[in-house]
Amino acid sequence: MPDHGAPADIADWDPSPVRDLLMSGSETETAALWPEALPAISELFDPDVWVANHTVNKYGVGAHSNLYNVESQRDFKEWLQRNGVTVEAYAEAVGTIQYVSIQLHLLSLMPQARSNRGWRVRIMGFPSLKLVACGLGSNYQGTQNHNQMGRASALIRSRALEMLTGENKQELERWPSATSADWEERGLMPEPVTHIRDLDISTFDDGQGAKLRMIRNTTVKKEIATFFAVRGETADNFSLVGGDSLAALREIASELGRRDGSINPFADLEDFEAMRLAALDGDEAFQRYRRREAAATRRHVARTVELQLAARIERMVEVAIASSRAVLLVGPPGTGKTEILEQVIDKIDRTPEHFGFSGEGVDAVWVTPEEEWTFEKLVLGETVVDGEIQSVEGDLLQSIRLNQWLVLDETNRADMDRVLGGVLTWLSGKRVRVGVRRLPGKDAVPVYLDWTDQPESEMREVRTPPSIEYAAGSDWRVLGTYNAVDAQRVFRMGQALSRRFKHAPVPPASAEDFQHIVAGHVNTESLLDWFQDRVTRLYSAHLEVADTHLGAGLFVDIPAYIEHGLRMAGPPEGEDANDSAVIAAVGERDDTAETDAALDYVEGLPSSGDRDQILSPEDSQAVLLEELLAEAYVLSAGNMVAKYEPDILDDLGRSIVRMKALTPENWRWVRDNLHAMRA
Structure with a gap:
């Protein structure tokens, strides 16, 4: 890890220039203090490695009235009125500066500061509360929702923890991502804040003190929500341990931003933005991104050392999946069948229209058959709940209901003729009955497997006559890998079942x-x-x-x-x-x-x-x-x-x-x- 210019003893670092800047009460004061704070920051963050800048956020016209009448909860507003604190008096107490912020980003990530791109070490000071928030933050753009960004920050933090090792990983585990408690309540306050500048609020809420919402506007909610690692400290405590906190963040950020040739979303601006946008779209989109990222990592390795797959074989797998409902990759052990299938699915997921699929992408569920598998495990089974028989969807029915491709990795581990025997006719394109659905307090109804000309798969309830239909869409696929060489736990596939699958050979490399x-x-x-x-x-x-x-x-x-x-x-x-x-x-x-x-x-x-x-x-x-x-x-x-x-x-x-x-x-x-x- 490079030398970041840290003092030999962190105890020798003087945080007062930084603290004074963060607690400044006007733009003029902030401008005067920045030349004094920057050298102190540079002692911890080497200017050859880091870019430092600062911003000041003032309250706009009508902001104080909005804090008093809208953002403050009823109990606090009533407390203000009982104690004779008017809007004007509250505005004077809160002051003109909402926050002062210092941002530090790696030069290798962004040559110049860009507030709406990438991630950074960030220090935010709230002068009216004498509060400092330190952490690692991403960015927000436009009208993005703060709650949505908070959830995204938690996902980004989970990825950061996977990238880190040793002490840095242990340290980040002590830095949570931002939640609504931070931008609405007292999550950033390690102890009760009983004064808003000179306004004593110690008698409010049994002495529990201020909430951040009392002094912040909507923009701050979004900015706090971008922290994927954050902790709050009083200004006085920052004077004591602020150097330790910043040094810890520096080391975490340095490892996250390290470029070593591997797939690392924190080391590349475009990769990070792709991860951030996926996280904003929610858990499912983020998991899809993670699958893509994992596939990208495998592609990186495969193209350089391991999976030298002939272009013609790769084309054959892609075209087979594009044109056939059921495809098996067949080859000896160690030929990379699973990795190849993951790569091709990822490729289709990124550009489905190129392969003739009409959806926005591909979601696939992977399962590994086992020797004890039966028709009930894969298709439709039953269990007993509170003394009553209840139906249980197998992996096949569930994948159709959720509109997910079903991937059977190492199909030779189970007797697939026995497992799929009841749906062979369906695999040939016909409608078949696979059993009955039993639910507590309801009549049993037949369950059918069918196909539909619509791209998406679905489960539908038919009223007349009553039945449940699982209809696989035209874009739905069942895929698998098969290794006939593994004679220890191999089940040969019968001709009837084998005919339902296209077999794509994956031979050993030359x-x-x-x-x-x-x-x-x-x-x-x-x-x-x-x-x-x-x-x-x-x-x-x-x-x-x-x-x-x-x-x-x-x-x-x-x-x-x-x-x-x-x-x-x-x-x-x-x-x-x-x-x-x-x-x-x-x-x-x-x-x-x-x-x-x-x-x-x-x-x-x-x-x-x-x-x-x-x-x-x-x-x-x-x-x-x-x-x-x-x-x-x-x-x-x-x-x-x-x-x-x-x-x-x-x-x-x-x-x-x-x-x-x-x-x-x-x-x-x-x-x-x-x-x-x-x-």
């Missing part, structure tokens, strides 16, 4: 593409060529044997294991580690004799005994590297390899040894240890 993929997972530059060569050989050995194809996702973590293993082993005999010497030692080995021996072993020779030779440090490291490669392979792909039939495993072993992906001795070790993984 060996050439895999070399680029695995390179993105290597941190040790000197080992890059070795990793690309040896891990790609392992991957290619699987591609060579038809029934052992695996996706890149099962191999890309191999470099991390080896790098950690080498680091934990440490330099040999107190010497510095020399990766180049290790690679050279591995590269100089003549594997011809060992390859022949391993091929004989695959045919049934027993494993070798312990080594009986003393190895040099370089040879010792080379042996360690080979062993770590075998271990990483077992950890990453062993659970799949262990399920292969013996003859297929023999074929794979020949391929691995012939391609020199593993040494014969280490393949022997792998095969011996696969037995423990067959449980």
